Each structure stands twice: as structure tokens, then as C-alpha cells.
Amino acid sequence: xxxxxxxxxxxxxxxxxxxxxxxxxxxxxxxxxxxxxxxxxxxxxxxxxxxxxx
Amino acid sequence: xxxxxxxxxxxxxxxxxxxxxxxxxxxxxxxxxxxxxxxxxxxxxxxxxxxxxxxxxxxxxxxxxxxxxxxxxxxxxxxxxxxxxxxxxxxxxxxxxxxxxxxxxxxxxxxxxxxxxxxxxxxxxxxxxxxxxxxxxxxxxxxxxxxxxxxxxxxxxxxxxxxxxxxxxxxxxxxxxxxxxxxxxxxxxxxxxxxxxxxxxxxxxxxxxxxxxxxxxxxxxxxxxxxxxxxxxxxxxxxxxxxxxxxxxxxxxxxxxxxxxxxxxxxxxxxxxxxxxxxxxxxxxxxxxxxxxxxxxxxxxxxxxxxxxxxxxxxxxxxxxxxxxxxxxxxxxxxxxxxxxxxxxxxxxxxxxxxxxxxxxxxxxxxxxxxxxxxxxxxxxxxxxxxxxxxxxxxxxxxxxxxxxxxxxxxxxxxxxxxxxxxxx
Numbered sequence: 001x002x003x004x005x006x007x008x009x010x011x012x013x014x015x016x017x018x019x020x021x022x023x024x025x026x027x028x029x030x031x032x033x034x035x036x037x038x039x040x041x042x043x044x045x046x047x048x049x050x051x052x053x054x
Numbered sequence: 055x056x057x058x059x060x061x062x063x064x065x066x067x068x069x070x071x072x073x074x075x076x077x078x079x080x081x082x083x084x085x086x087x088x089x090x091x092x093x094x095x096x097x098x099x100x101x102x103x104x105x106x107x108x109x110x111x112x113x114x115x116x117x118x119x120x121x122x123x124x125x126x127x128x129x130x131x132x133x134x135x136x137x138x139x140x141x142x143x144x145x146x147x148x149x150x151x152x153x154x155x156x157x158x159x160x161x162x163x164x165x166x167x168x169x170x171x172x173x174x175x176x177x178x179x180x181x182x183x184x185x186x187x188x189x190x191x192x193x194x195x196x197x198x199x200x201x202x203x204x205x206x207x208x209x210x211x212x213x214x215x216x217x218x219x220x221x222x223x224x225x226x227x228x229x230x231x232x233x234x235x236x237x238x239x240x241x242x243x244x245x246x247x248x249x250x251x252x253x254x255x256x257x258x259x260x261x262x263x264x265x266x267x268x269x270x271x272x273x274x275x276x277x278x279x280x281x282x283x284x285x286x287x288x289x290x291x292x293x294x295x296x297x298x299x300x301x302x303x304x305x306x307x308x309x310x311x312x313x314x315x316x317x318x319x320x321x322x323x324x325x326x327x328x329x330x331x332x333x334x335x336x337x338x339x340x341x342x343x344x345x346x347x348x349x350x351x352x353x354x355x356x357x358x359x360x361x362x363x364x365x366x367x368x369x370x371x372x373x374x375x376x377x378x379x380x381x382x383x384x385x386x387x388x389x390x391x392x393x394x395x396x397x398x399x400x401x402x403x404x405x406x407x408x409x410x411x412x413x414x415x416x417x418x419x420x421x422x423x424x425x426x427x428x429x430x431x432x433x434x435x436x437x438x439x440x441x442x443x444x445x446x447x448x449x450x451x452x453x454x455x456x457x458x459x460x461x462x463x464x465x466x467x468x469x470x471x472x473x474x475x476x477x478x479x
Contacts, residue, residue, distance in 0.1 A: 029450075029461050030416055030430055037412060037432025037446030 007053035014047035015040075086113045087403045090171055090181040092161040092341055094118030094146060095214055096125070096385040097373025098187030099477045100392025102154045108400050110153065115179055117171065119160040121145060123478070124216040126246065127385045128420065128470050132223055134256030135264065136423050139219055144478035161188075164345035166366045183399050185361075186347060186354070187373045187392070188339025189214065190245050190383075193352075196335045197238070198310035207313035208330035212245060225329045226257065231265040233328025236318055238308040239274040240335045243353065245374050245383045247280045248429065250333055252419035255285070257331075258293040259422055268328070272299045273320055275307040275335070281419065281429055281449050288421045308332065338375035345369060353377045358435035359410045360402065361395040370395050379439025382431055387415035389473055410435050412443065418466035424456070426463035 020026035021035035091098045094116050102116045123144045131137030150156045160174035170178045194201045209222040239250035254272050261268040289297050300306035305322030318325045337352030347354045347363040354371040358378040361370040372395045373388040398408035413433040420426045427450040433440035
């Protein structure tokens, strides 16, 4: 089973998910550990980039 | 990715960048800048794909000696009897179809002054920028009796040479029930620090399910290892009495091997083995030393923003061969480095300052078919070195329900499929 695709997903949803991983609100296996390494200023363009992918 | 002002960049990365920024158009007379990449693994092949993706006008040549790449991540599953070696193997057809010139040859020498690479075929390839992604070279001078000939009898199966994996797999299948499998684990720095313990876990799984009277011993040249509690808790649960870890503190680091007598001597003991998997200490792949980018440690110091060698101009080093502070020697990090290096090179060639970015690594270890753990790190360049981003990363929790471990096992497989599809597909 492949990983859930981020390409083309709404940027706001990706930002919200990363914030929830960062704060621990959303349970995770590895995304909490990763999200804590990135600032909101970094997450925004990353989300935008994924949203623009097909 | 973090963008910095030009001044911050220069202050941050120091002299190497300042020198480049002072000559933004450094004499690229050709209409198409020529970039040569040596090594078609996770780092080199990622870099080649990223370069073409960012700028299809670049002339990108990938030099790789092997037609078939054997990917080390998840290869432990092959020895566990739960994956086929074919699932680890990839070719370069799709990479060539993406407009990358694939030169099937070994890079024999680099002439930094002339900016050429000499191939084993005798051909010379000119470059404006050279990227070395040579991975690792086994040190055959470190363990008495363990040279290249002995490696055929007691395989390391630690490079991208498929024959090594086949040999170890064949030996495990051929061994009688009741034998001893000995794995030697090397000192750091080495490729994939959790790898020897993941492999031990998977071989223990194979023995438990197929040859249950057999034993496995890890002879470690260290006195502790990464995710030790997580591994040892899982071993206690899955492989009690079967898998034993012995360390240098108890004098059980490998000192010599006699492959004819099938005997390993440690400082204090000796082991009669049925199968030996000797993972010796390592240095950067051979071409690194030949190109003059490896230092006394055997590894290649680089600038963490540009990946340019601190020892040779216009040669960038990525993947396991490179070091700049905390850089994990994982396939995940290598693939990320390939992309970051590609972006830096395109910026430099275009006369723009390269932007500092974060380096992410997420490395899974399979302990049983539905049970994996992982270690995650996020790094950023500070004063010429990668350092951990405070509060980020870490290993899987010590206490977790079975579904959590099973989920990580699924993620390991999914990461491997996604990463290899992106690079080789």
C-alpha cells in the first residue's frame, strides 16, 4: 500500500495537519518527530509546493 | 525551505560561498552547463533526476559501473525470507529516458585542474560541476584475514553489489539447523548505523521460523548502538535465547577471521560459525580519495549548504561519503541531499546564492514482519555544519501498541516504494 498522496492536496489542509502533528493534537507515528523540525514559515511554502503538484 | 538574505547566507556559510558569489558566472562558456555525477545510488541518481527536473537544458551525465543497482534499505527482509532480492534491484533505463546520459563505466580518476573524469573505458568526460556520490568502500585492512577474497566466503552484503547479497542469502539457506550465524558490527561512522541490528533481527526471524535450533551472535566493535533499548526489548520479545549481542566491553569485537576453518577470533573468545556476515569498518568510496576530496578520516568534508568539497573546488560530495557535522548515513538522507545539491548547483551556475535548507532523515528498521522501529532527524546548517533542530526528531517510543509497530513496518515499505519509484521509475 503506498503512502497517502500529498500531491494536489489543499495547502491549508497540509498546514493544519502539520500544526496538529507539531502540537501533538494529532496522533502520529513519525510525523510528530518530523513536524517539530520545521517552522510555520517553512511549512507554508512546503504545503504550497505539494498543492501545486499533480 | 528556509530562505535567507544574501548577507545572512554569506555570513553563515563563510568563505567557500563568498568566493563563489564573487564570481557568479565563473566562465561557463558552454550554452549547456555540463554536470557529471559519479555513483547511481540514492544520492547520485536523485541528484541527476532533480537537476533535469529543475533545468532540462543542463547536460547531465551519470557514471555508474553496475547495470543493476541493489538497494540496501529493507534488504534485511531478503535474509528474513520475507522479501525477494529482485524487489531490491533497479536498472537505469528510466533515468536514461529522462534525458540523462548514463555512462556504464567505473570512474577511474578525476583531474580537478582540467575538470575531467577519466572512465575505466579510457574515455574522459569534461565537467563544469562534478558531483561525487560514491557511497562507501569496505576497509579490507581492518580485520585480520578479511580481504576481498575472504569477503566472497564471509559476505558483508553492505554495498550495492548484488553478488554479495546473493552469497549471504545462499549461505543462510544452505546452512544446517543448529549452526551459528555470526554478524560483526563495525565502529561508527559507517553506513546505516541501525542496519547491522536490523539485519540480525531479520536473520533471527529466518532462523526462528526455518532453523529453530540455530543461534545468532552479534560481535560488536562498539559498546552501545543506536535505538539499543528498542532493539533489545524487541529481541527479548521475539528472539529470546536465539539472538545474543556481545560488545567490545566484553572483549567480543572481531579481531580476525579464518574463512577456511570458519572461525572468528575476538579479543577474548573464539567462535565456530556456520555463516559469517562480516561488516567491516568503512571509508568513502574509492574515487573520493583519488579525487582528493577525502581527508585523513577517509570521509569527505563538505559545505552543508552547497555540498561542495572543502578540499576541491567545483566538486560536490553527497550521500554516505560526505560529512558536515550531523549527517546521517541513510538512504533517506542521501536522496534528500541529492535534491538539495542539485538546487545549490543550479543556483550557483545561475549566479544566485544557494539557499540553506534543512536535511531530513527517517530510517526504518524491520525487526519482525509486522514490527518496525524508526529514527528521525532534522538538521540545519549552522557555522558550516549540520546540527539537530532543537526539539525535533528522535526514535520510536519505547512503549507502543502492536498496531504502532505494524504501522511503521507499512511505512517502511511505502517509503521504499515511493523513493525508488521517484529515483528509478
